[in-house]
Amino acid sequence: MRRTHRDSSSSDAHPHPAPAVRGALPAGPGRFVGRAGELAELTRLLGASRLVTISGAGGVGKSRLAAEGASALQNRYADGVRPVGLTAVGDPGLLEHSLAEALGIIDRTTRPPREVLLGHLARRDLLLVLDGVEQFSDACAALVRELLRGAPGLRVLAVGRTPLRIEGEAVLSLGPLTEADAVEFFCDRAAVVVPGFRPAEDDRAAVRELCLRLDGIPLALELAARRLPALSVEQVVERLDERFRLLAGGEQGSLPRHRTLRTAIGWSHELCTPEERLLWARLSVFAGPFDLEAVEYVCSGPDLPADRVPDVVAELLALSVITREETPAGVRYRMPGTLRACGEEWLGALGDARRMRKRHRDWYVGLATWCELDWFSPRQTEVAACAESALPNLRAALELCLESEEDTHLGQYLAGTLWFCWVGCGRLAEGRRWLDRALAQGDEHEEARLRALWVLGHVAILQGDTETAAGALRTCREEAVRADSPAAVYAVHRMGTLALLADESPRAEELLRTALDSYRELGELNGHVLMGQVELAMALVFQDRLPEAVVLCEEVREICGEHGELWTRAYALYVLAYAAWTDDSQGTARELLAEAIAISRRFHDLLGLVLAIELMALVTADEGDPAEAAVLQGAAAPLWDGVGPPLLGSRHFGAPSALCRRKAREALGPWRYEVLVREGRGLSPEAAVRRALAGPDSRTGLEDGRPAAGPALSQTREPAGSPTGKDGETAG
Structure with missing residues (x-):
């Protein structure tokens, strides 16, 4: 599959940008007229x-x-x-x-x-x-x-x-435009394709007649205006008039409004070249935004060579049959719904709909495969943006795969291959839905099914559904061992993750080491391998073996830097920040956590985000600001609502939060602490991130101009350097 990669460090390549407090409505093409x-x-x-x-x-x-x-x-x-x-x-x-x-x-x-x-x-x-x-x-x-x-x-x-x-x-x-507004609208759109267009005195009657014949319907007027580079207004009226008389049986009179629009669309379609008509029909298979490379693969053929596609796309763009938009993933095109519906009818009349849907599916299966491979690369943010843009088409491809039993294996493969979209881009619920559907429909192709099984186990773990996760991973491991499939390694890895979250650190260490050894034997180096290494480091931290954990995470950090990987890097930074906190290096811990928070927010990774904010609260308390620490703990609480059991139901993962809560309550008193926690709970996710990223010297005016939670109170540190505080409470 051919791809042109953009610089992944550019500011517009961020996937899933955090939504603004006030949603931005898309501006329509052209000036808004009348109404x-x-x-x-x-x-x-x-x-x-x-x-x-x-x-x-x-x-x-x-x-x-x-x-x-x-x-x-x-x-x-x-x-x-x-x-x-x-x-x-x-x-x-x-x-x-x-x-x-x-x-x-x-x-x-x-x-x-x-x-x-x-x-x-x-x-x-x-x-x-x-x-x-x-x-x-x-x-x-x-x-x-x-x-x-x-x-x-x-x-x-x-x-x-x-x-x-x-x-x-x-x-x-909503009815059509008034005659005056319709004339103004037509002239405005005509001036786009014929610069300086102003109807002469003789032409004004023709423009009014055209607007009357098209019932003042904006889309019909837009399509007619796009014909002016080749036809005069009078010629447009004459050609439309011929078509209306034909549909009305040769009698004068008006058509129903829906037929007026269909007639205008049909007339515009007839004026297209054969290549333009063919591409119009074939583009109707796209369920959402599409790029030029997708069109070249899906829509080309003997009757429309791939090298002709860019020119024909440009013509349809000039005719307003499709629109162009800039997205974080690059330039995308889109066909308005009414024109797409007509295209679907024409494609059906050609008897080519099923074949085109399969070509569309094949392209997006290939795109998902490319995205998975490129997830572990400097293009990770581009991959996330690409998946975001392609999601409507990926859904259409999944639907087609699951329509027939013979293609179920493709649906299982595609749902499993998109693990990075479900796990890495905050779409666990949708991923679970597709994986459940795909696995319920057949098991004829072993590798595709095994892939879907371990991905289901991974998704279910992150949803807190340990029963489903354990069942899927156990089945995957047993069947993969019998089939000598590498899926067994991935199943063992995720069983280690499950043990880690269940506070079974020794068992987690055993399973994760087994998986990492097997990955090395297979020659694997990807995000799964590095995440397994970070999870092993966490299991070691929970067993008071912090120096070993630091070595593992420093290696992950270095490899992620070499390969441009960000998502796993954030978790390695989390562990390293904890190590810095234990060494009383609050500035280093804050710096590491700030980077982890920024990455997690960028990828909509709610788990990584809330873990980092919880640890940032503890760092903040030990910087001498228990009031701000209480606000951050409150801000983390609603984020946990979207993750599942608070602190994953784990004593080990919950230890930094428990230690911070104890320190802040002692410094502030129970009443003041609860007031500040409530204040934090009222923050939006974006405001919570801003509070977490604000350093000790910049904590004013962070939420709607209000000052921060209050003055820093006396510092109440305990000796660091060990995951255990004075009272033996584990803090890692």
Whole structure:
């Protein structure tokens, strides 16, 4: 698979950027024209009702009106506006996952996604914009009804062809542009392709006639304007008129609005070259954003050579059949939903839909394979951004794999190969869903099934589902040993992880050493190997063998630096920061933890983030600021809600938190300590990260201009240099 790599150190290559407090609505292409009355009515309805639906025919401008209206009202809601596009969601079972992703929710537990959503929204004052609710109208209606009941501060702006029909829903039925607005809109779009376009006196009547014939539908007007480099306005009107008369049986008169749009799309389609028509149809297999390389592989063939694809893509872009957008993963293209639906029909008429879906699947299976290999490289952040952009298409590929029994093994392979997306990018719940589905459908291909089994075990461990994890790993190990498969090594490794979290440090050490020896025999060097080494170091720390652990983590840190690996590096830094704390090197510990926190936040790794913040609280207490330490402990508490059992239910992992709590309570007194913990619990994840990263000299004005928790109180340190404090409490 061919790939052009960008510099992974560039600022725009960060995966899963942390969501802003106020959501940014995407700006539509071109200037927003007219709709002053509709905007005023939308504002009024949103002030009077908790659910407003903009309904109307395809192409009439519902999404653009919603974006403009919501943007104008962002300051009305304390927690801002969050847009959620549903057109790329191919399965109603993924609705909750899509909403959680748009809201920036990271949850590693086995809780149902709807329960997670309700918990997140319960105390928020927020406007949720759901675009494309007609995809799964019944499922959307049920979800919105439950969210509105459970979250009194939530407001929903839905966009779809029909209302949701929920009690209390206010409906804004959107019609076409007025004649004056339609003329202004057409001229504005025409000036994009014909610079300086202004209709002469003789042309104004033709422009008005064109707008009348196209019913003032913005999408139809946009497509017509894109033809002006080759046709005059009069020619556009004449050609459209011929097509309308044909559809109306030769009689004069208007067509229904939905047929007007379809006619305009069909007319634009007819004016395309054969290559453009073919690519339009084939591009409809993409469920979300796509890049040029994907198009070259999926859509090329004898009738459309790969070297012609870039030129044809450029033509469709010029005709507004597709749009171009800059993303952290690079340039991506997208086809509007109405035009994609037409493309799907034409592809079906060609009898080529099944073949194209398989080519699409094959590309994204290959992309996932490339991403997994490149996860252990300087391009790790690029890989995460690529997976983020490709997720709708990866979901479509998984769905196709699981449609037929003969392709189940591909679904198992793909769900297992995407472990880095599920584990490394904060999507455990969705990964669990795909792995469960894939493993429930067959076991004909042993290697694919074994891969999915150990990945399921890994995901279940991180969700706190030890029973499922133990069962999957045990089965994988037994079957892999019989088959002489390397999957046995991965199963043993994750069994060691399970023992580590169960506070069975000697057994964890035994299993992890066995796995690391086997990895070396296989010649493996990847993120799994290095993470196994970090986990072994943790098992040694828990057995009071800190110097051995430091040697292991220094080696991991060095190898990660050589290979540009970040995700595992963060965990090695965590262990090294603990070692620095025991040596009374608070500045070094803070520096190491700051880097670990930044990496974990970048990858949406909630476990790594909250462990580092807990240890940072202890460092802060020993710097002489128990008040700020209490705030950080409070800030960590809601993050644990998204991880599972606090401190993983482990006495060893919980020791730094317990020691910090004891020190801070002694310095502050129980009442003051609890007040500051409550303050910390009220911080957003972004504010918690800012507080954790702020050094001793910069802890003011960190949350909405408020001062930090209070003055530093007297230092209450215990001798460091050992994982055990004076009272024998393990702190590592």
